[in-house]
C-alpha cells in the first residue's frame with residue numbers, strides 16, 4: 001500500500017496487538033478481572049501476596065502454596081548495599097526516578113539477569129516485587145536524613161511498606177488499606193507502562209529492563225502521576241463550597257479534572273469505588289472527612305460528563321487516602337508502581353511465551369529528495 005493511503009491509529013486507540021490471560025477490562029460495564037476473577041471479589045477477600053501469586057502464576061494459591069510464596073517474597077526484600085549507596089547519591093531526585101534507577105541497578109546483582117526463561121523471569125519478578133517497597137521507603141528516609149529500616153520478615157509487603165516508611169509497627173487498619181490499594185493496582189491490561197514493558201521484552205531484553213521501562217512510563221501525569229495531581233486539586237479547591245466553581249473554571253479554560261477519564265473505561269472504574277469507601281472510612285477515623293466530601297462534590301459536578309464516558313478512575317480517591325496516611329505526595333506514584341510490578345512481570349512472561357518484535361510504523365510526512373549542500377556552503 002502506498003504511504004499516502006495508510007490508516008493511522010494515533011495513540012493506538014482500540015488497536016489490539018495480542019492475546020492475554022492476565023486481565024480483562026470491560027470498559028462499558030466498569031468491570032475488571034485478574035485471571036478471570038472479578039476485582040470486587042479479590043479486593044475484599046485476598047491479600048496482595050495472594051494476588052501477586054495469582055497474577056504471576058495464573059491460579060489462586062492453596063494455603064500451603066501461599067505460605068511458601070510469602071516466605072520467598074519476605075526473604076527477598078532486602079536490597080544490596082551498593083544499591084543503597086546509589087540511592088544515597090541520587091537522594092534529591094524524584095522518588096520515581098530513584099525507583100527506576102534502583103531497579104535498573106539491581107540487575108547487576110541478580111544471578112538470573114541474563115536468563116529469560118519463564119522460571120528465571122518469575123524468580124526475578126518475585127524479587128523485584130519484594131524489593132520495590134524497600135527501595136521506595138529507604139529513599140524516603142535517606143532524603144530525610146534518617147537511616148533506612150531493614151524489612152521485618154514477620155510482616156506482609158503492605159505492613160512492611162508502612163513500617164519501613166515510618167519506623168513504627170503500623171496500625172492494622174492502615175495496613176489493610178495499603179494492602180487493598182496494592183491489589184487494586186496490580187494489573188491492568190495494555191496500559192501505557194505495560195505496553196512499554198512489553199516493547200522492551202519483545203526485543204528479548206530482560207525483566208529488569210522491562211520493569212525499568214514500566215516505571216519510566218508510569219511516571220507521567222496522564223498515567224500514574226494523576227493521584228498526586230488530584231491531591232493538589234483537592235487542596236486548591238479547599239472546601240466543598242468551592243468545588244463547583246473550580247471544576248467549571250478548569251473545564252471552561254480547557255483544563256482537565258485529574259483522576260477523571262480513561263482510555264478503556266467508559267463507566268466508572270471499579271477500583272475507584274473500593275478506594276472511595278476506604279477514603280470515607282479513613283477520613284472519619286482520622287477526623288478529616290473534608291477530603292472525601294470535596295472529592296464527592298467534584299464527582300457530583302462532573303456527573304453530566306459521565307454521558308461522554310468521563311468518570312472517576314483509580315487515581316481519584318487514592319491520593320487523599322495516602323495523604324491521610326501521612327505519606328509524602330511525591331511518593332504517591334511509587335505506591336502505584338510497587339503494586340504494578342506483578343502485572344508487568346505477568347505481561348513480560350506472556351510476551352516471552354509467544355514473542356514477536358513490537359515494531360509499528362510511522363507515516364512519513366516530511367520532505368524527500370532535498371538538495372544536499374555541504375556544511376561549508378550552508
Ligand code: ACO
Nearest residue numbers: 221222223224226256257258259260261262263310313315
Ligand atoms: N477532564 C475533562 N475532560 C476530559 C478528561 C478529564 N479528566 N479526560 C478526558 N476528557 C475529554 C477530553 O477533553 C476529550 O474531549 P473532546 O473529545 O471534546 O476533545 C475526550 O474526553 C477524550 O479525551 P482523550 O484525551 O482523547 O482521551 P484519552 O483516552 O486519550 O485519555 C486520559 C485518557 C489520558 C486518562 C484522560 O482522560 C486524562 O487526561 N485524564 C486525566 C488524567 C488522569 O486521571 N490520568 C489517570 C488515568 S488512569 C491511570 O493511568 C491509572
